[in-house]
Amino acid sequence: MDLTVLLVKGLIILIIFAITLGIAAYSTYGERKVAAFLQDRIGPNRAGPWGLLQPLADGGKMFFKEDFIPSQASKWLFILGPCLAMLTALMSSAVIPFGDTIKFGNYAIPIQAIEINIGVLYIFGVVSLGVYGIMVGGWASNNKFSLLGAIRAASQNISYEIALGLSLIAILMMSGSLSLTAIINEQATFFEWNIFTQPLGFVIFLTCAFAECNRTPFDLPECETELVGGYHTEYSSMKLGFYLFAEYINMFVSSAFISALYFGGFHYPFMNEIGQALEKSLGAITGHNVATAIGVAAYFGKILFFIFFFMWVRWTVPRFRYDQLMNLGWKTFIPLAILNVVITGAGLLYNFKYATWLIAIVMIVLAVSSMSRAPKREIVPQRG
């Protein structure tokens, strides 16, 4: 590898790292702001203009809080827990291609930290390691509530990872590659975005992503009413901050992953036409780079929308009960995901990409018929 390419790669890794951290930091601000807006409040607006310095203030507060380690806790594991959570969260953004290539003299450098042909597998590996952070933290706290939270997190992550993987298999079958770049390039035309070819798979994947990120409605590891505080009951100061921060990084990465898998990543409608027009007017290299920049912007738009969606759902849907959560994972999502794989395979045999709409249509018909057959709800007089 050339030195220039190496340097540019290093630079890209640093930039992606910084962007990940920055977006995660501002997600904490965004979360509070979105929560406030959905509840008819204003939210943080005192630190800086519109409260934009709030993440810095929060971070400063976190650093100056007392760093407490329970005397009966296993000290090194207690420290290791948040480190693991943070490490695994940060690692997973490495294989996500944030854009097409940058042309630079003779080189064409992809905007991606590492180009490997098993990107999806890598993300899965790292994400499933993420539960260790929670598990170790909950175990090391030497607190029954923390341990219960950690166990809940572990079993939830294991159960939902199966459905997550199965719903993804259908996409892998369609693109025939584990490389994220290949999956994204597969969705070059608008109506071949996987959201249109795999609607059911998308719903399953999205729900499982919520469960994997431990976000509401699947945030059972940390419900205060049942578990005091969950797996991070004993954590304080920046260790707690790391756990919360890791959650936001995970949210960013899974938003990026969802947009890459189902929404065409850095593709946007009329991309080729715009790219060609730019290359004609600005010259081959500059035009290509500008087109890439537009693609990156489109990708970040999708990512930000999904981060917003995560928050939107959080402040809408109440938490599931644990047995409901397990039922949903094992009895609904896994069979549906397998069915999805089978139907997709059958569709691919006959070269028909939209086969999974069959399941969606059948489900809608069943739902409508069951609704019409259900006994009419009694009209309860409202408060007079």
Add this chain to the structure above:
Amino acid sequence: MQLTNRSKQVSNKEMTLAEKMYLPAVISGLAITIRHFFRKKPTIQYPEVKKYLGPIYRGHHILKRDEQGRERCTACGLCAVACPAEAISMVAAERKKGEEGLYREEKYAAVYEINMLRCIFCGLCEEACPKQAVYLRHDKMVPVFQERDEVIYGKDRLVEKMDDRYIRANNSEVKTTPTEPSLTRAAT
């Protein structure tokens, strides 16, 4: 026995398939919350914008002067007796020759102190006062204090200034003047 008409019969019926799918309910919920996202916020930005609290609000204490600028208080001590929190204390003194322009009666309060940490703003001092000397302002709150020696309010902070006189407005015309000084002036 029925306490409210809001009670609902709990039903344990099986959910229909559409309900079991959760998605219709989730989507309708999302639609409801996103409508709130674009709604006008009812928040009042407190320190910048203040609401008119009404003519009977009990706030900052004030020791009134009469029209000629003489202090009305005669240090009878009825307010201190009426005070359930024992926040008021005073030292009485006799008016000397030449001080007729300062004090209305022969006896006056040389020291008049209210401990704002103790005061519960009940307004009983106001009712007990036979000389209509002590009032709780309806348009001004006691400011926030950080130091303990700031909390005992002496005459320097209680006696009203002649250029900014306080008159309680009982008419309903004074309504939404947001800031404190302008409200006082509007009422005068």
